[in-house]
Amino acid sequence: MADTVLFLAHVDDGQVGKPALEALGAAVDLATGLGAPLVAGLVGPGAAGAAQAIGGCGAARWLAVDDEAFGEGRYATDAAAADALVRAAGATLVVAAGTSRWMRVLPGVAHRLGGCADTHVPAIEAATGAVSVTRWYYRQRIEAVQARPERPWVIVTDPGGRAPWSGPSAAVSAEAVAVTAGPVRTRVTGVELPRAGADTIRPDADLLFVAGAGWTKKQADGQAHPAEAESLILTFLARSQASLGSSKSLVDLSGEGQTVLGVMTHLNQVGQTGSTPRHPKGLATCCHGEEPHVVGWRFINERRAVNLDPNCGWARGKADVLYVADAFAVMAKVNELLAT
Numbered sequence: 001m002a003d004t005v006l007f008l009a010h011v012d013d014g015q016v017g018k019p020a021l022e023a024l025g026a027a028v029d030l031a032t033g034l035g036a037p038l039v040a041g042l043v044g045p046g047a048a049g050a051a052q053a054i055g056g057c058g059a060a061r062w063l064a065v066d067d068e069a070f071g072e073g074r075y076a077t078d079a080a081a082a083d084a085l086v087r088a089a090g091a092t093l094v095v096a097a098g099t100s101r102w103m104r105v106l107p108g109v110a111h112r113l114g115g116c117a118d119t120h121v122p123a124i125e126a127a128t129g130a131v132s133v134t135r136w137y138y139r140q141r142i143e144a145v146q147a148r149p150e151r152p153w154v155i156v157t158d159p160g161g162r163a164p165w166s167g168p169s170a171a172v173s174a175e176a177v178a179v180t181a182g183p184v185r186t187r188v189t190g191v192e193l194p195r196a197g198a199d200t201i202r203p204d205a206d207l208l209f210v211a212g213a214g215w216t217k218k219q220a221d222g223q224a225h226p227a228e229a230e231s232l233i234l235t236f237l238a239r240s241q242a243s244l245g246s247s248k249s250l251v252d253l254s255g256e257g258q259t260v261l262g263v264m265t266h267l268n269q270v271g272q273t274g275s276t277p278r279h280p281k282g283l284a285t286c287c288h289g290e291e292p293h294v295v296g297w298r299f300i301n302e303r304r305a306v307n308l309d310p311n312c313g314w315a316r317g318k319a320d321v322l323y324v325a326d327a328f329a330v331m332a333k334v335n336e337l338l339a340t
């Protein structure tokens with residue numbers, strides 16, 4: 001069966017978001033690699049307008065569920081819209097971004113359609129006419145290349161894995177796709193962000209700044225200095241606009257009520273049981289650099305660490321540069337330099 005590639009996106013505030021633009025780049029490359037037609041399917045109010053902004057992507061057909069009822073993320077409506085768009089497109093391959101909305105519904109949609117889904121896909125290949133995707137296993141220690149015969153194959157890409165599509169806007173005329181969502185029981189009354197942490201996690205920052213449990217430990221004077229630690233870290237974050245990561249030990253301390261950094265939550269934890277963020281650079285401070293933590297640095301390109309211990313994990317090939325120094329002194333100096 002000849003393939004048809006569907007790029008699927010939900011529209012937020014009348015726009016196609018950055019993760020979706022990355023998925024669009026992957027969909028365009030996939031369709032080009034296969035010589036297959038590309039269809040763009042957009043969901044949400046303002047879909048027709050949002051289509052214009054990506055009008056130059058080369059899609060042969062445009063489909064839209066441009067309806068207020070599909071504006072909010074909700075399983076029933078999101079799944080119904082995606083299902084209808086895949087059917088209307090006659091798609092065999094569906095590419096969508098791994099946003100929380102799509103991650104929640106697309107595996108279920110693939111099941112409804114008798115197909116299959118793969119999530120957390122960093123890259124799609126179609127070099128030899130056969131489609132394959134890469135996936136990380138065992139916390140980014142093993143990279144697999146895999147293919148599936150089932151169609152439709154819904155491929156959900158990991159945000160941050162490639163450059164967003166960029167190109168000219170163009171007027172497009174989108175076909176309206178009618179969707180029956182069935183009974184809708186969920187009403188969206190608002191969005192609540194986590195108490196703290198959310199505004200210190202900055203996926204687009206150039207630098208990941210990791211704070212480890214050493215910030216809470218007794219220092220050379222026999223005392224712990226949590227207030228100074230907090231002030232140094234917050235000043236650095238404000239001046240550098242770095243994203244704040246943590247080791248598990250520090251997050252756990254906060255969970256046990258010994259608040260060191262009020263802004264820190266488990267969302268900041270990097271590592272095997274935490275996140276695997278993507279940033280060009282990383283700086284670890286007062287963090288030992290043990291494997292379960294450093295495995296979360298898989299996508300950090302240039303790594304530096306500040307630790308008193310010349311024998312810490314970072315010294316054993318895990319960092320490009322290790323400053324054997326007191327992080328309190330180093331960060332105070334760095335903050336001073338940043339102020340000027």
Ligand SMILES: Cc1cc2nc3c(=O)[nH]c(=O)nc-3n(C[C@H](O)[C@H](O)[C@H](O)COP(=O)(O)OP(=O)(O)OC[C@H]3O[C@@H](n4cnc5c(N)ncnc54)[C@H](O)[C@@H]3O)c2cc1C
Pocket residue numbers: 211212213214215217219246247248249250269270271272273274275285286287288289290291292293296306307308309312325326327328
């Ligand atoms: C199944 C499993 C999953 C895990 N998952 C994770 C995970 O997802 N993420 C994670 O982080 N960990 C994880 N861990 C825990 C991990 O093994 C380590 O225990 C943890 O990362 C240690 O945190 P830390 O380096 O902040 O603290 P510590 O090991 O206590 O190290 C503190 C460091 O601070 C340094 N230090 C102290 N004072 C200063 C100073 N003034 N200046 C400079 N350096 C100073 C010390 O030399 C020391 O190296 C996991 C463990 C297991 C078993």
